[in-house]
Amino acid sequence: MIREQSARAIRLSSLPMVCVAAVVARQSAWADAAQGSPSIFAPASTPASSILGLSLFVLSITGGIFFTVGGLLAWAIIRYRARRDDDGSEPAQIYGSTQVELAWTVIPILIVVVLFLTTARIIFAIQDAPKPPAALDVTVVGHQFWWEFRYPKLGIVTANELHVPVSSTNDPKPTYLHLLSSDVDHSFWVPQLAGKTDLIPNHPNDTWIDPLHTGVYLGQCAQFCGVEHAKMLLRVYVDTPEQFAAWVNKQKQPGVQDASVAAGRHVFETQACTNCHRITGTAATGTFGPDLTHLASRATIASGAALNTPENLRSWINAPDHFKPGALMPAMQLNDEQVDQLVAYLTTLH
Amino acid sequence: MADQTLPMSGSLDVTPRERSRAVLLEWLHGWVVTVDHKRLGILYVVYSIFFLLVAGAEALAIRIQLAWPNQHFLSPQVYNRMFTMHGTTMVFLVGMPILFGFANYLVPLMIGARDMAFPRLNAFSFWLTAFGGLLLYYSFVGGFGLYGMGSAPDVGWWAYAPLTAKAFSPGHATDYWALALIVSGFGTLGTAINVIATTLSMRCRGMSLLRMPLFVWLMLVVSALTLVTITPLTAAQIMLVIDRYLGGHFFDTQAGGSAVVWMHFFWIFGHPEVYVLVMPAFGIASEVIPVFSRKAIFGYPAMVAASVGIAFVSLGVWAHHMFTVGMTSVGNAFFVLSTMLVGIPTGIKIFNWVATIWGGKIRFATPMLFCIGFLFQFLIAGLTGIMLSVAPWNWQLHNSYFVIAHFHYVLVGAIVFNIFAAIYYWYPKVTGRMLSETLGKWHFWLFLIGFHITFDTMHFVGFLGMPRSIYTFEPDRGWNHLNLIISLGGMIQGIAVLIFAWNLVHSYFRGKVAGNDPWDAWTLEWATPSPPPVYNFAIDPEVHSRRPLWDLKHPEDPDWKYEA
Numbered sequence: 072m073i074r075e076q077s078a079r080a081i082r083l084s085s086l087p088m089v090c091v092a093a094v095v096a097r098q099s100a101w102a103d104a105a106q107g108s109p110s111i112f113a114p115a116s117t118p119a120s121s122i123l124g125l126s127l128f129v130l131s132i133t134g135g136i137f138f139t140v141g142g143l144l145a146w147a148i149i150r151y152r153a154r155r156d157d158d159g160s161e162p163a164q165i166y167g168s169t170q171v172e173l174a175w176t177v178i179p180i181l182i183v184v185v186l187f188l189t190t191a192r193i194i195f196a197i198q199d200a201p202k203p204p205a206a207l208d209v210t211v212v213g214h215q216f217w218w219e220f221r222y223p224k225l226g227i228v229t230a231n232e233l234h235v236p237v238s239s240t241n242d243p244k245p246t247y248l249h250l251l252s253s254d255v256d257h258s259f260w261v262p263q264l265a266g267k268t269d270l271i272p273n274h275p276n277d278t279w280i281d282p283l284h285t286g287v288y289l290g291q292c293a294q295f296c297g298v299e300h301a302k303m304l305l306r307v308y309v310d311t312p313e314q315f316a317a318w319v320n321k322q323k324q325p326g327v328q329d330a331s332v333a334a335g336r337h338v339f340e341t342q343a344c345t346n347c348h349r350i351t352g353t354a355a356t357g358t359f360g361p362d363l364t365h366l367a368s369r370a371t372i373a374s375g376a377a378l379n380t381p382e383n384l385r386s387w388i389n390a391p392d393h394f395k396p397g398a399l400m401p402a403m404q405l406n407d408e409q410v411d412q413l414v415a416y417l418t419t420l421h
Numbered sequence: 422m423a424d425q426t427l428p429m430s431g432s433l434d435v436t437p438r439e440r441s442r443a444v445l446l447e448w449l450h451g452w453v454v455t456v457d458h459k460r461l462g463i464l465y466v467v468y469s470i471f472f473l474l475v476a477g478a479e480a481l482a483i484r485i486q487l488a489w490p491n492q493h494f495l496s497p498q499v500y501n502r503m504f505t506m507h508g509t510t511m512v513f514l515v516g517m518p519i520l521f522g523f524a525n526y527l528v529p530l531m532i533g534a535r536d537m538a539f540p541r542l543n544a545f546s547f548w549l550t551a552f553g554g555l556l557l558y559y560s561f562v563g564g565f566g567l568y569g570m571g572s573a574p575d576v577g578w579w580a581y582a583p584l585t586a587k588a589f590s591p592g593h594a595t596d597y598w599a600l601a602l603i604v605s606g607f608g609t610l611g612t613a614i615n616v617i618a619t620t621l622s623m624r625c626r627g628m629s630l631l632r633m634p635l636f637v638w639l640m641l642v643v644s645a646l647t648l649v650t651i652t653p654l655t656a657a658q659i660m661l662v663i664d665r666y667l668g669g670h671f672f673d674t675q676a677g678g679s680a681v682v683w684m685h686f687f688w689i690f691g692h693p694e695v696y697v698l699v700m701p702a703f704g705i706a707s708e709v710i711p712v713f714s715r716k717a718i719f720g721y722p723a724m725v726a727a728s729v730g731i732a733f734v735s736l737g738v739w740a741h742h743m744f745t746v747g748m749t750s751v752g753n754a755f756f757v758l759s760t761m762l763v764g765i766p767t768g769i770k771i772f773n774w775v776a777t778i779w780g781g782k783i784r785f786a787t788p789m790l791f792c793i794g795f796l797f798q799f800l801i802a803g804l805t806g807i808m809l810s811v812a813p814w815n816w817q818l819h820n821s822y823f824v825i826a827h828f829h830y831v832l833v834g835a836i837v838f839n840i841f842a843a844i845y846y847w848y849p850k851v852t853g854r855m856l857s858e859t860l861g862k863w864h865f866w867l868f869l870i871g872f873h874i875t876f877d878t879m880h881f882v883g884f885l886g887m888p889r890s891i892y893t894f895e896p897d898r899g900w901n902h903l904n905l906i907i908s909l910g911g912m913i914q915g916i917a918v919l920i921f922a923w924n925l926v927h928s929y930f931r932g933k934v935a936g937n938d939p940w941d942a943w944t945l946e947w948a949t950p951s952p953p954p955v956y957n958f959a960i961d962p963e964v965h966s967r968r969p970l971w972d973l974k975h976p977e978d979p980d981w982k983y984e985a
């Protein structure tokens with residue numbers, strides 16, 4: 072799949088780069104079972120593929136320079152080594168040459184002009200792309216050490232797993248991300264969808280993606296943000312239009328009220344959980360931690376640090392440090408019965 | 422072997438070296454109160470090599486932790502301290518002091534002077550730098566106050582706001598970091614002023630600016646650049662301390678401060694800083710490569726012009742570290758262009774080194790081996806730099822392992838390789854004994870192999886989306902094998918450095934006696950005895966070209982006939 076995609080990206084860039092393509096293909100094979108690799112060589116969205124096209128162009132120019140200069144250097148070292156039968160005399164002393172200096176000043180200048188113009192074109196194409204009216208808006212808020220996703224026009228708030236609709240060339244449906252931070256700097260990076268953009272407090276940023284294939288794309292925070300920066304993982308689900316509509320529909324509902332787990336709900340509502348978490352339709356309105364209204368619809372918890380299973384939920388509530396030492400949720404010191412009830416309740420929150 | 426009795430007037434010292442009858446304390450005292458540029462130079466270098474070993478050990482701890490996914494060798498917090506201390510130490514306690522140490526030792530000798538312009542300032546600067554280092558490491562003990570619960574800073578060597586604010590970094594670790602850099606920064610400024618004054622006013626007769634060895638030229642340019650760049654760093658650190666203690670809001674985003682302003686301050690220091698580190702390495706290469714190719718440096722005036730050009734251009738590129746921060750498209754394009762322009766003078770330098778080798782008779786002694794490694798690695802580092810300067814591609818590569826690979830190619834592949842070259846080259850001058858060539862070759866080849874295993878691989882794992890500064894990684898991302906390979910290479914480099922350290926100690930006592938001019942070289946320091954006497958030259962030397970010893974050795978064909 073990766074090979075296929077990189078091959079496509081190479082067609083996109085209109086340059087003959089057979090040798091580079093070979094490197095790329097080998098590169099993808101390098102990644103053990105490359106399926107899961109969030110490789111920049113396997114783009115699935117316009118910004119990522121135009122970056123790949125540009126980067127293959129730059130790679131072929133720099134590769135050319137490397138082989139020319141490196142080759143000359145290697146040749147000089149071999150050719151001009153002192154021979155065993157050397158007579159000990161000094162070689163001819165040459166102090167320089169203005170013509171030669173001029174030549175190797177002008178050629179790099181020309182290369183720089185070409186590189187710069189190509190680069191500038193892509194900068195403007197990506198950064199200043201006009202936003203189509205059909206675009207989906209998502210506000211991303213970085214927190215120490217998790218992601219909050221708000222869909223202002225849809226009234227949805229969720230965490231860590233971003234859902235977006237698939238886009239296509241005939242029917243573009245890009246997603247525009249507005250990036251904020253509630254504490255320190257973070258960076259939004261899903262290599263197959265786009266380059267990274269930082270989330271900086273007091274400095275809102277914007278970026279966009281238009282994923283062309285459905286599936287799950289992996290990424291993670293790319294700006295050191297404190298002790299658990301490594302476990303600030305990120306998943307983007309690219310859904311078919313129908314899946315996406317169904318997902319939106321479900322997310323708009325208030326938290327499930329299942330009478331069989333009322334005890335767990337009671338524990339939740341009477342513990343400090345409510346200060347940090349929100350479950351719509353209950354007394355819990357905290358915003359310091361992730362919104363849990365549809366917790367059970369997510370595949371992972373704690374920003375991808377663990378799979379969303381009852382056992383993991385239980386150890387998370389008992390000791391968040393078990394998965395994420397330094398995460399900003401305290402160990403809640405509940406007794407076993409309370410935890411059992413809580414976990415039973417949380418698993419109903421579809 | 423070179424002629425032991427070169428007739429450079431006054432260069433050979435005839436007074437017998439005084440037998441040291443001093444007891445240990447007196448000897449130590451002598452080193453503490455010394456204002457001799459050579460002793461201070463040695464102090465700088467020994468200090469830096471010590472910290473090289475410390476920061477190297479930190480790097481190995483990092484690599485053990487990352488050898489496999491989800492390891493528990495280091496806790497997340499300790500890991501973050503390790504990479505912060507590793508980076509800060511390598512830049513401020515290894516790179517800067519060792520290069521200024523070489524400058525201290527060599528600049529006066531190379532320009533035929535008896536000492537630096539301000540010997541006392543020189544000693545003062547060294548001790549400031551040394552105390553800065555101690556302050557940084559004292560944070561392990563005193564980071565949370567003196568209650569026994571020490572810790573080192575864990576905010577990264579770039580220390581982005583607002584992570585450094587009291588709210589996110591309580592305790593004193595960050596304060597130690599800021600104060601250490603302020604203190605050692607002043608030391609650096611003192612040395613920079615000293616080098617500038619020395620090169621401008623202490624040159625011997627006949628040594629015009631355009632006859633200075635390239636090493637001296639580069640140290641002059643570096644010192645000027647240092648004056649310009651350490652200043653914003655120190656200013657930013659003071660602002661940070663004000664934020665933390667006096668309720669300032671420069672970088673306090675929760676009170677309307679700006680995180681981006683810190684980035685600008687840091688990188689307007691940080692980018693020129695990388696040139697402050699690499700240009701002395703250029704200087705070393707420009708001394709070693711000609712001597713071991715047996716040819717004059719090709720295009721000396723172009724080399725000087727390129728160095729000055731790099732210094733100027735490097736002041737206008739800092740925001741290429743900030744392409745992902747959300748600058749306007751025009752702003753991004755500007756920094757793309759300015760960064761690419763640095764590639765031109767850099768390219769000129771590489772071409773001139775190649776042309777110097779061209780037509781020579783290369784001797785593959787250890788210093789030259791390290792310089793050849795440097796040439797290839799710096800070529801690659803420059804090219805990955807160009808790749809990173811392509812802003813859209815940078816959006817992918819920034820803060821990934823590709824960036825780590827790029828700057829280690831420069832910092833290790835170019836700078837550390839040349840530092841090793843310099844030590845093998847000048848150790849005989851400083852101690853009077855040769856380093857073992859056998860151990861030297863082991864050191865070189867192991868280090869070269871380890872270097873490439875580690876840092877070549879890092880480029881690829883960066884392509885595969887692995888970010889930097891993470892204490893562990895997920896097993897399902899295809900990064901496992903590559904990380905294990907990277908860690909193995911790290912261990913090989915560790916072994917190579919131990920061989921080097923052993924070589925330094927062993928050769929000091931057992932090494933072959935060097936004589937004055939073991940490499941048959943051409944600059945003035947080789948006209949003095951090894952080690953040189955306190956006063957360097959009994960009578961001021963006089964030079965007529967860039968290679969005074971060449972002129973003496975080849976009176977039939979002296980340089981001054983040809984030099985422009």
Ligand code: HEM
Nearest residue numbers: 695698699741742764803806807809810819820824828831
């Ligand atoms: C042709 C010359 C060079 C170019 C075009 C270049 C370009 C770049 C660019 C664009 C970055 C930013 C990467 C990023 O963080 O996104 C970078 C990072 C870096 N470069 Fe270079 N570079 C060059 C030479 C050097 C030299 C000579 C040194 C060191 C002596 C150096 C050391 C570094 C360091 C330390 C960083 C990373 C800083 C950090 O994030 O901690 N580079 N370089």
Ligand SMILES: [Cu+2]
Nearest residue numbers: 292294296300
């Ligand atoms: Cu982060």
Ligand SMILES: [Cu+2]
Nearest residue numbers: 692695741742
């Ligand atoms: Cu830079």
